[in-house]
Amino acid sequence: QVQLVESGGGVVQPGRSLRLSCVASGFTFSNFPMHWVRQAPGKGLEWLTIISYDGTNINYADSVKGRFTISRDNSKNTLYLQMNNLRAEDTAVYYCASNCGGDCYSSGYNWIDPWGQGTLVTVSS
Amino acid sequence: DIQMTQSPSSLSASVGDRVTITCRASQYIRNHLHWYQQKPGKAPKLLIHAATGLESGVPSRFSGSGFGTDFTLTISSLQPEDSAAYYCQVSYSDFITFGQGTRLEIK
Numbered sequence: 477q478v479q480l481v482e483s484g485g486g487v488v489q490p491g492r493s494l495r496l497s498c499v500a501s502g503f504t505f506s507n508f509p510m511h512w513v514r515q516a517p518g519k520g521l522e523w524l525t526i527i528s529y530d531g532t533n534i535n536y537a538d539s540v541k542g543r544f545t546i547s548r549d550n551s552k553n554t555l556y557l558q559m560n561n562l563r564a565e566d567t568a569v570y571y572c573a574s575n576c577g578g579d580c581y582s583s584g585y586n587w588i589d590p591w592g593q594g595t596l597v598t599v600s601s
Numbered sequence: 602d603i604q605m606t607q608s609p610s611s612l613s614a615s616v617g618d619r620v621t622i623t624c625r626a627s628q629y630i631r632n633h634l635h636w637y638q639q640k641p642g643k644a645p646k647l648l649i650h651a652a653t654g655l656e657s658g659v660p661s662r663f664s665g666s667g668f669g670t671d672f673t674l675t676i677s678s679l680q681p682e683d684s685a686a687y688y689c690q691v692s693y694s695d696f697i698t699f700g701q702g703t704r705l706e707i708k
Contacts, residue, residue: 511697513645513699520686520688520699520700520701520702521637521639521645521688521690521699521702522699523690523697523698523699526697535695535697537697537698538602571644571645573644576650580650584633584692584693584694584695585633585635585650585651585692586633586692586697587635587647587650587651587690587692588635588637588645588647588690589646589647589650589656590644590647591644591645591646592644593644594644
């Protein structure tokens with residue numbers, strides 16, 4: 477079955493860096509754009525970034541542009557999120573998720589399904 | 602940027618009630634609006650895509666409507682397992698964002 481498993485979360489000091497990984501299985505990873513979405517404790521969902529199936533097109537939310545970098549390795553079925561200069565407000569559960577594929581992506585619909593279980597990042601001194 | 606206004610932020614309803622949640626976009630987004638359900642401690646689950654498309658396996662009591670700027674998620678007959686948070690999501694012209702969310706409680 478389709479599965480997305482995030483890892484790399486933990487406690488990190490403000491100003492430090494962290495890299496999250498997401499391993500995909502059960503579908504052809506290289507055919508699908510991918511997202512990172514986060515959720516601060518007790519808060520709503522915040523979309524962060526999307527990468528195209530081949531990594532050539534990337535968009536970021538303004539809140540993380542310049543600090544976070546999304547990338548993918550299709551040979552390893554793995555999505556990454558490099559997070560630099562972390563702040564307390566980056567504390568959240570980070571979800572990786574697949575975009576709809578094919579015409580859905582090319583026509584800009586970009587609904588998000590399925591999702592991983594999330595990994596918690598806590599930024600604290 | 603497109604602003605999404607989701608309402609209400611929370612509501613309480615009884616089993617069997619008809620429940621409506623709305624999302625309003627600050628500009629025209631055609632039907633590029635999707636709905637998700639999230640239960641505590643779980644990842645979000647896609648319910649409705651492209652404003653009206655019911656996802657496979659989602660109960661038929663869930664429905665979506667709207668086009669342009671105003672969109673609605675309706676639960677026709679509320680069930681206990683529908684207690685959750687609900688979010689709309691827009692994707693239009695390379696802009697993606699979620700609504701603020703609606704927390705639905707069963708009385």
